[in-house]
Amino acid sequence: MYSILFQNNDFLVINKAAGIGFHDEDGVDGICSIVRKDIGRLVFPVHRLDKVTSGLLLLAKSSEAAAKLAKLFELHEIQKYYLGIIDSKPKKKQGLVKGDMERSRRSMWRLTKTLTSPAVTQFFTQSIGDGKRLVVLKPHTGKTHQLRVALNSLGSPICGDPLYQSADAWKYDRAYLHAYCLQFTLDGEDFSFVADEFSGELFATPACKEALVAYAQPETLAWPKV
Helix, strand or coil: CCEEEEEECCEEEEEEECCCCCEECCCCCCCCHHHHHHHCCEEEEECCCCCEEEEEEEEEHHHEEEEEECHHHHHCEEEEEEEEEEEEEEEEEEEEECCCCCEECCCCEEECCCCCCEEEEEEEEEEEEEEEEEEEEECCCCCCHHHHHHHHHCCCCCCCCCCCCCCHHHHHHCCCEEEEEEEEEECCCEEEEEECCCCCCCCCCCCHHHHHHCCCCCCCCCCCCC
């Protein structure tokens, strides 16, 4: 369900499994309630992960720590990196996806050509065979479904995504989006976390594991200009 990767007096970092909701829903505890009950104290979310997304989630242990961490997010001083897998050729293999987002049908969002308050995402891809590509993504904003919409806008929705790859999602054992790495400085101390344990048949293939070596330190990649 989740594992605790790190904790101190201010916050804890967990590796959330795919399929666990963020909020309580229909009598089922979300991840914040689950962690609160397990550790016996309140936790304060400072960002969120979609239900289908696995990986790193940062939870504050006090309102004061939450305010500090939220400020870092606001100032774009927390670096986040995600992994995804796609099974169709994207319009471009690396670069920048930038545009406003607006609601579409059902619970979906779509990217527009306007730049009033744009979602900004950098990405690289590399082939892992069988028509699939491993993607590493770096969001600079925190919009709802941002990474899922960014890849969908390139004609390459995430494998197994029940919204944006709805016709073919049934082929896969999960939605292949994983919050892989978090880096930030808090009160003068540098923190870096990597969630390198994740579920999914595609992530477990030898080709994917080999490709992941190039993304072991995502901050060192030559990211496209924003």
